[in-house]
Amino acid sequence: MNLIELQNVSRSFSGKKLLNDVSFSVEKGSITTLEGINGSGKTLILKAILGLIKVSGNITVNRKRVLVSGRYPVQAGVLIEKPSLLNEFSAFKNLQLITDLLESSDDDMIKELLIQFDLPIDKKTKVKKFSLGMKQKLGIAQAMIGGCELIVLDEPTNALDEESIAKLIVTIRQMREAGSTFIITSHDREFIEAIATRRIGVRDGATYEVA
Numbered sequence: 001m002n003l004i005e006l007q008n009v010s011r012s013f014s015g016k017k018l019l020n021d022v023s024f025s026v027e028k029g030s031i032t033t034l035e036g037i038n039g040s041g042k043t044l045i046l047k048a049i050l051g052l053i054k055v056s057g058n059i060t061v062n063r064k065r066v067l068v069s070g071r072y073p074v075q076a077g078v079l080i081e082k083p084s085l086l087n088e089f090s091a092f093k094n095l096q097l098i099t100d101l102l103e104s105s106d107d108d109m110i111k112e113l114l115i116q117f118d119l120p121i122d123k124k125t126k127v128k129k130f131s132l133g134m135k136q137k138l139g140i141a142q143a144m145i146g147g148c149e150l151i152v153l154d155e156p157t158n159a160l161d162e163e164s165i166a167k168l169i170v171t172i173r174q175m176r177e178a179g180s181t182f183i184i185t186s187h188d189r190e191f192i193e194a195i196a197t198r199r200i201g202v203r204d205g206a207t208y209e210v211a
């Protein structure tokens with residue numbers, strides 16, 4: 001069963017086709033990866049799927065049409081470009097703000113995820129003291145904490161060391177087992193090969209299947 005369907009999705013800017021007739025579907029419970037060179041259109045596809053930009057064509061999530069002005073059809077955990085963190089708060093508090101919003105407050109789950117990503121679990125260390133990689137891991141944790149039906153990660157391995165990438169792979173697999181569907185962009189071939197259940201290539205705003 002498909003969670004997401006894109007049909008003939010296009011977007012132009014100043015006469016240039018940034019997305020060119022993109023059609024593919026994302027199966028429920030899959031880990032779909034998007035790969036391609038800088039500027040090929042990977043992030044725009046994620047933004048289109050999330051209803052963050054206007055496109056022509058049709059996008060449905062859970063069989064409901066995605067509209068920029070509408071309510072998003074499912075709960076989604078998202079990391080696109082840079083993580084949005086509150087620097088004056090701890091990692092714990094940053095995650096708690098999200099679970100409160102999702103009405104799924106579970107402090108044990110927050111602790112578990114922080115431990116899994118080797119991040120401080122205390123409520124005193126402020127995020128402003130974190131390294132780049134620690135901030136990136138907290139951004140990923142923000143997208144994952146609610147165990148949402150859809151989890152979208154844009155270049156999650158950026159700034160991560162090998163050990164952190166290995167832990168990320170384990171966490172993604174666990175969450176997939178628990179029912180989440182993932183769409184992930186990455187330049188990291190080893191990472192893609194380790195996690196993808198389906199690989200989609202992006203070139204000049206168009207998509208193709210990667211064998």
Ligand SMILES: Nc1ncnc2c1ncn2[C@@H]1O[C@H](COP(=O)(O)OP(=O)(O)OP(=O)(O)O)[C@@H](O)[C@H]1O
Pocket residue numbers: 013018036037038039040041042043044045
């Ligand atoms: N808001 C915008 N207005 C105009 N052009 C845009 C906008 N956002 C992105 N683009 C252009 O669309 C193209 C695709 O951008 P996108 O961010 O999707 O690339 P990407 O594949 O994610 O690249 P990277 O690997 O560098 O993250 C690029 O040529 C970019 O300059």
